[in-house]
Structures are given as C-alpha cells and as structure tokens.
Amino acid sequence: MLRYTVTRTGLAAVQCAVVLVVVFALTSLLPGDTVDAVLGEQGTPQQAALARAGLGLDRPAAERFVHWLAALCHGDLGRSLVTGMPVTEQIAGRLAATAVLAATALALLVPLALGLGVLTGLREGSAADRGLSAAAIALHAVPEFVLGLLLTAWLSLDLGALPATAAGLMGLDVLTRPAVLILPVTVLVCRQLCDLARQVRIGIAEQRDGPVATHLRLLGVPERTILLRHLLPGTLAPAVQQFARCVDGLLGGTVVVESLFAVGGLGTGFVDAVQDRDMPAVQGYALVFAITAVVVNLCADLAVRGLTPRREGRA
Amino acid sequence: MTSSFGRRRLLYGAGAAAAATTLAACGLGGEDGGPDSGRSRLRAAFSAGGSQETLDPHTVPLFIDQARAKALYDSVLTYKDDMSVQGRLAESWESDRSGTRWHIHLREARFHDGRPVTAADVLWNYCRIADPATVAVSQQLFAAVDFEASRAQGRDLTLVLKDPDFEFPTALGAPGTEIVPAGTTDFTRPIGSGPFRYGSFRPGGNALFTAWRDHWSGGPHMDELEFVPVNDERARLGALLSGQVHYAHDLSGASAAQVTRRKGVSLLQTRLSTMQAILLRLNRAPFDDHRLVEAFTLGLDRKALVEVALSGRGTPGNDLFGMGLHGYPDSLPPRQRDVDRARALLKEAGAEGLAVPLETSDADPSWRNASSLIADQLSDIGLKVTPHTRSAGTYFGEIKTKGVAAQSRTATLPVITHLRSRLVTGASDNLTGYRSKPFDRLIAQATGTRDDAVRLELLARAQRLAREDDGQLVWAFSDWIVGHADSVGGLRAAPPNSCDWARFDRARLS
Numbered sequence: 132m133l134r135y136t137v138t139r140t141g142l143a144a145v146q147c148a149v150v151l152v153v154v155f156a157l158t159s160l161l162p163g164d165t166v167d168a169v170l171g172e173q174g175t176p177q178q179a180a181l182a183r184a185g186l187g188l189d190r191p192a193a194e195r196f197v198h199w200l201a202a203l204c205h206g207d208l209g210r211s212l213v214t215g216m217p218v219t220e221q222i223a224g225r226l227a228a229t230a231v232l233a234a235t236a237l238a239l240l241v242p243l244a245l246g247l248g249v250l251t252g253l254r255e256g257s258a259a260d261r262g263l264s265a266a267a268i269a270l271h272a273v274p275e276f277v278l279g280l281l282l283t284a285w286l287s288l289d290l291g292a293l294p295a296t297a298a299g300l301m302g303l304d305v306l307t308r309p310a311v312l313i314l315p316v317t318v319l320v321c322r323q324l325c326d327l328a329r330q331v332r333i334g335i336a337e338q339r340d341g342p343v344a345t346h347l348r349l350l351g352v353p354e355r356t357i358l359l360r361h362l363l364p365g366t367l368a369p370a371v372q373q374f375a376r377c378v379d380g381l382l383g384g385t386v387v388v389e390s391l392f393a394v395g396g397l398g399t400g401f402v403d404a405v406q407d408r409d410m411p412a413v414q415g416y417a418l419v420f421a422i423t424a425v426v427v428n429l430c431a432d433l434a435v436r437g438l439t440p441r442r443e444g445r446a
Numbered sequence: 447m448t449s450s451f452g453r454r455r456l457l458y459g460a461g462a463a464a465a466a467t468t469l470a471a472c473g474l475g476g477e478d479g480g481p482d483s484g485r486s487r488l489r490a491a492f493s494a495g496g497s498q499e500t501l502d503p504h505t506v507p508l509f510i511d512q513a514r515a516k517a518l519y520d521s522v523l524t525y526k527d528d529m530s531v532q533g534r535l536a537e538s539w540e541s542d543r544s545g546t547r548w549h550i551h552l553r554e555a556r557f558h559d560g561r562p563v564t565a566a567d568v569l570w571n572y573c574r575i576a577d578p579a580t581v582a583v584s585q586q587l588f589a590a591v592d593f594e595a596s597r598a599q600g601r602d603l604t605l606v607l608k609d610p611d612f613e614f615p616t617a618l619g620a621p622g623t624e625i626v627p628a629g630t631t632d633f634t635r636p637i638g639s640g641p642f643r644y645g646s647f648r649p650g651g652n653a654l655f656t657a658w659r660d661h662w663s664g665g666p667h668m669d670e671l672e673f674v675p676v677n678d679e680r681a682r683l684g685a686l687l688s689g690q691v692h693y694a695h696d697l698s699g700a701s702a703a704q705v706t707r708r709k710g711v712s713l714l715q716t717r718l719s720t721m722q723a724i725l726l727r728l729n730r731a732p733f734d735d736h737r738l739v740e741a742f743t744l745g746l747d748r749k750a751l752v753e754v755a756l757s758g759r760g761t762p763g764n765d766l767f768g769m770g771l772h773g774y775p776d777s778l779p780p781r782q783r784d785v786d787r788a789r790a791l792l793k794e795a796g797a798e799g800l801a802v803p804l805e806t807s808d809a810d811p812s813w814r815n816a817s818s819l820i821a822d823q824l825s826d827i828g829l830k831v832t833p834h835t836r837s838a839g840t841y842f843g844e845i846k847t848k849g850v851a852a853q854s855r856t857a858t859l860p861v862i863t864h865l866r867s868r869l870v871t872g873a874s875d876n877l878t879g880y881r882s883k884p885f886d887r888l889i890a891q892a893t894g895t896r897d898d899a900v901r902l903e904l905l906a907r908a909q910r911l912a913r914e915d916d917g918q919l920v921w922a923f924s925d926w927i928v929g930h931a932d933s934v935g936g937l938r939a940a941p942p943n944s945c946d947w948a949r950f951d952r953a954r955l956s
Contacts, residue, residue: 163844390678390681407840
C-alpha cells in the first residue's frame, strides 16, 4: 500500500506539471495578448509597445514560463498583468465564493445520491425506479446554462421566490444572503446527482439478488443490516471513483454557474483571465484547479484501494 | 469583510450555508441588508470584463471605469448629448485669435480633503495624460500641448498648443481626463472633486462611494452609490428584474423587450448612440481596388440589418460617424442598395465569387446575426463573405493589424475627435488605411478656422469626401439601452460619454 501511495503521489505531481505546461502553451497560442485586451481600440502603437515592454510581454513565451516556474518554486504566483495585484491575493478573494458553492453542493449531493441510488436500486424495475431514472436521464440531457436560465426565469422572475443572481456579493458575503445560493447550487447538484445516483443504483441492484445477499436472507438477517453491512460497502468503491469525477464536474460547472448567477468566484475569475490573456492569473487558476482535481482523484484511488479486498499474491 | 479566511470560518460558513439553503425558501430579505440599511443606496450593475480594476481615471477604458470616475472626479469640460462641450470645472474657456493659446478659468471647487482645485492641479493632470508612459486613453488629445510654455496661476490656466486648434476644447471633456490632486500616485483610496467620495473598492468586486454634500453642484440626493460588476448580460437583466440592482447598464434588444413587459422597471433608450460599421482595409488586397469597396457598399441592405440584427432598436447608417451629433453634415441622401450595379462592379474588377473573411466577435451582441446577414446580402452580388469569429476580450486590439474586413463599433464622441483619430492619414486608429490629401487639408483648415459656421462647413465638406471612399461602411447606429427600477427618479436617456450618461448624483431614490 505504501509503495502504491508513493508512486501514485508522484504521478499526481507529474499530472499537475503537465496541466500547467499545456495550459500555458494553449493560452500562448490564443491570438492576441493582454495589451490587446486592455488597450483595445485606444492606444497608439507607441503606447502598446511601452505597455508590452513594461509587462515583459516582449520576451519569448518559453522564457516567461521558466521565470514563472522559478517564482512558483518560492511560492510566488506573480502579479496579474491586468490589475497588477498579486495573483495569490486575487485568487484568495475569489476562492471563498466557489468553496461555499462547491461545499454546499457536495453536502447535498452525497446524501441525495445515496438515498436515490439505494431507493431505485432496491426496487429495480419498479414504477418509482423507472420514473426516477427517466427523470434523471432527461435532467442530465439539459445543459447547465439552459437549466440555469429556465430555473431563473421560472423561480425568480415569474414567481419572485428566489433572488436571480448573487450580484454584488463577493467572497463570503454570499453567506449574508444564503437565498442567493439556492439556484446556483441546484443547477450544480442536478447534473452531478444523476451520475452519482446511477452509479449507486447499479451497485445496489447488482448485489441485491447476488449469492451473498441471498445467503444472508436465508439466515434471517434483517434487510436493513444486509443493506448497511453488505450492499452499501460493496457499492462504495465504484461510487467513490464516480464521486471524484463529480468533483471535477463541479469545478467545470462553477464556470458556467458563476457566470450565469454573477458569483465572483474562481470560475468567472478564470474565464476573465483567459479573456484578458492574463498569463500569471490563468496559470494561478489552472494550478488551483489542477491540484484540486488531482488531489481528489488521488484520494479516491487510495480509498478504492483501501476498500477493495486484496486478492492472493498481490502486494 | 476581510479577504483572509481561516479554515474555521470556512467550515462554519459552509455548514451555515447548507443549513440556510434548506431554510431559505422564505423569500428575499430586505433590499439592503447589512449594517448600512436605513441609508439610501443606489446599486448599479455594469459589465466589467477586461477592466484593469483601478480607480486611476486616466487609464481606464471601459464604461464601468468611466462611470466610477464620473462619480469620484470632475473633468474640466463635459459633453452635451450632441457632443458639443459645456463647462464642468471650467467657468469659461476661450482662445486667442491664433487658436494656439487657450485660457481656462476654473470655478471654485474643492477636493474631498478640502484642498481647492487649482489650475496647477489641472496642468499636472494633462501632463500626466500626455506622457506615453502613463498609457492614458486620451493621450493623443494632448499630444500637441506645449507644456513648457503653458502656465497655471490660481484658478487660471493657459494652455499653449504647437498648432492652431479651435476644436481643442473637445479634449478637455473627453473620457479619461478627470482631475485628481497634483502629484497623485496612489489610487487605492483616491481623492477627487466629484459628487461622491471613495468608500471602499475591491478590484473585481463592488465599489461603494458615499455622497459628498460639499460638491459645488450641491451634492447627490442619496447617501451611497454602489457599482456592482455583472459581466453576463442575462445576469444583469436578472439582477434588475428581481430587484437586486436599481440600474442595469447596456442591455440587449431582447432584454429590453422583457423590461417593457414588466411592472416596476423601465427603459432608458438613447437613439443614435453607437456606430456599427464594417471597416475595409484599403491598403490590402482585395479592397485596395476601389470598385470592390463600392460594390460592398452598394450590396448592403441597411434597413434589413437594423430590423434583424438590432431587433429594430437602431437607425440605418449612412457611411459616416456621428449621425445627429454636432458637426455631422445634414441633408445626405440615404444609401440605396443597388445589386445590379454592385454585380457589374465586381465583374469589371474580375472579382466574382471572391472569398472575403469578415472579422467579428461577441464584443457586441448584434454582430453574430449582423455578420451572417451581411454574408447573405453580399452573396446576392457575388461575394463569398465568411464570418471569422475572434475572442471578444482581445478583439479590438487584434483588428488593428489583422484581417481585411472587420466589424467595429464606436460609442458617441465628438465628430472632430473621430475624424482626427480615425480618418486622417497615419492617425493612430486609422484602421482602414484611408489616405486622402484633400481630406487631411480640409481637416487642418477647419481646426485652424476661428469662425464656427465656416469651420462646420469645412468639416462637412471633409466628411462628404471621406464618405465616398474611406472604407468605413456604417450600416447602423444602435440604440443604447439601460434598464432601471421605477423607484429611481432623475435619470434621463443620454448617450454614452455625455454628461448625463451614468450621472447618479442627480438621481433620486424613493
């Protein structure tokens, strides 16, 4: 297990490094640079040249990347080319809102997915199962931004029941008006819920009538105990991996959801940074996203390995 | 709110949020919760994508930047709706007979810290703007000022120009020429002389300004003004319709229709606000052949473009900037579509079936539809136009050097500013590569002419000349649409960059 953990962690570090190189290369390949974005129509060629020199954009991309990497080794993410603020500060200011969104979504996602998965898995083929599965597939087919627009139009603009956006609330401010979280969190949860609940349902349904469960029933063990002691643990390993993928999905979902509901979080920050070709900021966000995704998946893999009974002859 | 957050706070916060989410189906709280309720606060939503998020008034290019600057600072002059100048910090402004020495007398005004606004302050600001290293948006307008020879004394300023310029006052009202105390280097808690004082500002987040009652105009009618960045246009509309903001800037035609249908919110719609144009590069193939430029011009159906791309919220353009503004030539015949003539011109030039990429982006919401409609219209005359979509953020920077035909938009500015920065040979924003000695001569003659009527006639002649072959095909002027809550009074529809646009100190909250 220890050797697996070490190699797997090493691999995770390599994955992060690859993400950073790829993101930098791709953003460099995009046409236009920060000076194009900030000066726009205004600005003479002389001003543009001065601005480029001032920002160090006249140096080759590879050199800038190496510089950035060297600073990163000292824990310095550099300064935003657009605002001149330290990137760490800029990201920290936006981290809270996204963390609140994602944490709330996860807190709802896990119990809901387990509940729905068990409910439908135990009654595979019943009307309830067919109805819920059909609803899940339908919901899954609706893109996040469409779902967001529909829910906003109906719940907040027609019925006036919920705030339409989180406009003007920065970072942890959203907690002062929790109602603003309901729509974005709903949109985030809906999509991931379908995947995760389906994974749980499959696991439960597969084992429900399996030899072990049947044997336990013959011994007179109560259904509840069979579910808690046997069915659920057997379902956990694949569900944990699906859960890790859900976290990746949530990260992607925040980009859409934050823009739609005007949440000043990491997603909108990342989009703005790419729009403005703000390299240090783009790299900073990419680093946060990469580390999150890689760490979650690493933990999931380790958990799965811990959950899977070891066969003979394996270390 | 601090920007630091401990782990404990985050955990507590997430728990609280989860709990609140399940409990919060009890509708909205008060309009302005928080410690400041009881004070009247107007909340205005603007797009902030691409903003440098600084309160330095000289370097800020976007509407949200300009609106924030207008609240905190004053400029020396300002623009009326037709972009002619009127006084703001200046009580009077006049030139000598030669048009090279301008005398400006300032009104009695104070900065927020009580210091008087002096001519020396103003001169320092203009020096800073003219310095290329500042990268100021209005640098070009002050490039011809001889700062060595200019003088400031008390509230009297004399600016000396290198050449006669009777249109120079337009520079003193331009966006990005607001006045800060001389020597200002730090804009994190800026001092201005505008109707609002700095309260708080988080780059990328809200700016909260408080009313300054000692302003020379008598000060605002509300306690606080808050700028809320909302980049997504649909989210701005949502925030307005659900009462989260009082003012939503720059809405699309589709959103305008929704605002009209609802109670409690209204529109401010300003006609002839934004020039929508296709810029053809005259110094590159294929548009170095004038017959193709003319064919393109005759092939456009401008009425259809307004109906379809602008949802009818606009006016067909006539290939010149500034319809309805001071200095725009009257009595021009509208452009008629002439497919046969356009076809004949293409045939003559041997360019039938020629493929032309048209640069476009989502920088303007109407361009997507406009570009595909233009492609349709020009296929009638035998040109294969293919829209080429670029990234909105860097679009305007990119088209300065790339492509042969590009969508472009320009908000209202004085006609002379546009002519000098866009059409004069070698001007910094001359994207079409228009070079016309007669045009340049007329502009130089006009700016050196003291008599208003004669000067306007010369400008009109220059514009008629340019209209025929400057490569700037103005297909429409789109309306400028702002939504606001009915609880806000004292706002009026005004074109961007004018004195009354985004002027919140005259607004009242009921």
